[in-house]
Amino acid sequence: MKPGDSTSVWLQRSTERLDQAILRYVDEQVSVASGLKSAIHYAATGGGKRVRPLLTYATASLAGKELDQVAGLDACAVALELFHTYSLVHDDLPCMDNDDLRRGRPTVHKAFDEASALLVGDALQTMAFQLIAQSALNDAQKVQVITSLSTAGGMAGMAGGQAIDLASVGKQLTQNELEQMHRLKTGALLRTAVQIGAIAIHLNDQEKKSLDVFASALGLAFQVVDDVLDASSDSQTLGKTAGKDAAANKPTFVSLMGLDGAREFARQLHQEALDSLSIWGDNADLLRAIASKVVNREN
Amino acid sequence: MKPGDSTSVWLQRSTERLDQAILRYVDEQVSVASGLKSAIHYAATGGGKRVRPLLTYATASLAGKELDQVAGLDACAVALELFHTYSLVHDDLPCMDNDDLRRGRPTVHKAFDEASALLVGDALQTMAFQLIAQSALNDAQKVQVITSLSTAGGMAGMAGGQAIDLASVGKQLTQNELEQMHRLKTGALLRTAVQIGAIAIHLNDQEKKSLDVFASALGLAFQVVDDVLDASSDSQTLGKTAGKDAAANKPTFVSLMGLDGAREFARQLHQEALDSLSIWGDNADLLRAIASKVVNREN
Numbered sequence: 001m002k003p004g005d006s007t008s009v010w011l012q013r014s015t016e017r018l019d020q021a022i023l024r025y026v027d028e029q030v031s032v033a034s035g036l037k038s039a040i041h042y043a044a045t046g047g048g049k050r051v052r053p054l055l056t057y058a059t060a061s062l063a064g065k066e067l068d069q070v071a072g073l074d075a076c077a078v079a080l081e082l083f084h085t086y087s088l089v090h091d092d093l094p095c096m097d098n099d100d101l102r103r104g105r106p107t108v109h110k111a112f113d114e115a116s117a118l119l120v121g122d123a124l125q126t127m128a129f130q131l132i133a134q135s136a137l138n139d140a141q142k143v144q145v146i147t148s149l150s151t152a153g154g155m156a157g158m159a160g161g162q163a164i165d166l167a168s169v170g171k172q173l174t175q176n177e178l179e180q181m182h183r184l185k186t187g188a189l190l191r192t193a194v195q196i197g198a199i200a201i202h203l204n205d206q207e208k209k210s211l212d213v214f215a216s217a218l219g220l221a222f223q224v225v226d227d228v229l230d231a232s233s234d235s236q237t238l239g240k241t242a243g244k245d246a247a248a249n250k251p252t253f254v255s256l257m258g259l260d261g262a263r264e265f266a267r268q269l270h271q272e273a274l275d276s277l278s279i280w281g282d283n284a285d286l287l288r289a290i291a292s293k294v295v296n297r298e299n
Numbered sequence: 300m301k302p303g304d305s306t307s308v309w310l311q312r313s314t315e316r317l318d319q320a321i322l323r324y325v326d327e328q329v330s331v332a333s334g335l336k337s338a339i340h341y342a343a344t345g346g347g348k349r350v351r352p353l354l355t356y357a358t359a360s361l362a363g364k365e366l367d368q369v370a371g372l373d374a375c376a377v378a379l380e381l382f383h384t385y386s387l388v389h390d391d392l393p394c395m396d397n398d399d400l401r402r403g404r405p406t407v408h409k410a411f412d413e414a415s416a417l418l419v420g421d422a423l424q425t426m427a428f429q430l431i432a433q434s435a436l437n438d439a440q441k442v443q444v445i446t447s448l449s450t451a452g453g454m455a456g457m458a459g460g461q462a463i464d465l466a467s468v469g470k471q472l473t474q475n476e477l478e479q480m481h482r483l484k485t486g487a488l489l490r491t492a493v494q495i496g497a498i499a500i501h502l503n504d505q506e507k508k509s510l511d512v513f514a515s516a517l518g519l520a521f522q523v524v525d526d527v528l529d530a531s532s533d534s535q536t537l538g539k540t541a542g543k544d545a546a547a548n549k550p551t552f553v554s555l556m557g558l559d560g561a562r563e564f565a566r567q568l569h570q571e572a573l574d575s576l577s578i579w580g581d582n583a584d585l586l587r588a589i590a591s592k593v594v595n596r597e598n
Contacts, residue, residue, distance in 0.1 A: 030454045036462035090421060095413035114394035115465055122389060123458035125421065129428045130449035139438035146445060150429035155329045159422035163335035166414055
């Protein structure tokens, strides 16, 4: 698990590390015998790309230590993924995107019911904050991480972006407006993923700033690629319903600039993300590997 | 606003203080121009009994200081009420209690739509944690308050209680099972309300424990009275749909012990709550006043 291992082995091992940590924390927190336990397990252990916690781990690895030696890191990575999962479970509900398929399986409200999916999402959000508050970080770090996560999740982040999204169906947005929506809806949490890793290893403000440029560019690239895949792939490859943006008449980077234009834009953002890492030299190879994975992914 | 004022004046002034603080904090946090802003305002400023933040204020007043002098107190009280409001907005949704009326007005999904109500609840929960993290408490206090709130909201609290509630429709519960459900569903957050006040004024563990006995008894009394009112009052007086427990075939203290038995149980719990305050002398008169208000309320 040392940063010196080849990046693909590191990514594989870190994903396994995260999956084990998720199981451990969910079992710890959901000790009450409850009908909700299996639904929370189903939602939290459904796989996925785990981009956000991998970004946290990769950022923490900039300190050159093994991940085991970074206090509170696993709890933060799990909290971030649970928070992301909460947003997916709620987004999939009938009153939102009404989606039946997620990560190649029935969505939570399909596998269980709507009430369970609502409660699972609510509980996952709460558990994320609980995990951080009870982690091995020191108090100052906990407050910084909670501030970052709640800012990313709130009206200046995901919730605000979702509200713009709901209000923009059937409208033509400018590129600026579309970028702003996605900086809130998706970008804010990806930035938080990197910030949390930086907080865990006590980086200074200048170092944090250079990583924030990386995370911002990568966050937008992530969404542009999402739009490209939604328009050009099929549901089986994606593990979720393809073509739903066009079907819902939602403005996307593809509807704005065409498939080729969107692909070129993703390439530019990828380059911008890589450029921002130059000060880190080889130490940032894991972040570079994640960026490539995000931009060149097929689902 | 001094504790020495007559209790009814104090309750009135503290409610006004809270309402103003809610408006101020919601405006601060919801600065993004968004379709969600009016829905968040609607949900957060709809009045209500404000029992939880009043408990926080009354507990903080045990220090004998004016509330203004307790750092971070308003932010905590607002966070608590926003968290409670999030749970009400989601509970009212069609897939849960499917309720059209709350605090004498249409519920959020009726006044707006389901997607907005879902997002409003999600955002209010996030905002609660954000408010605490950015408050004037010190870092150690912030972590304690966030631990208390997230524990009360999670699987060992509201979410766990809701799950039992959903699973118990149409079933006969024993008194122990019914009490356990409500200790999680309602009681946990009322205990947190008192804990937060105690954290804000740096009470010691023994003092906190005596207040926890008070809050536990009062929390259960609150629910017993709720059941009595649901079975014996009308929707106009309640400001929410009356008789819905029986209609939904839910186990309640009234279905378990009859109206008179439930009223007597509430009286016993009220006495238990009052007994636990004896060590505080006159200083706890505000907590006593809130307890009377809870037990003798008509809605």
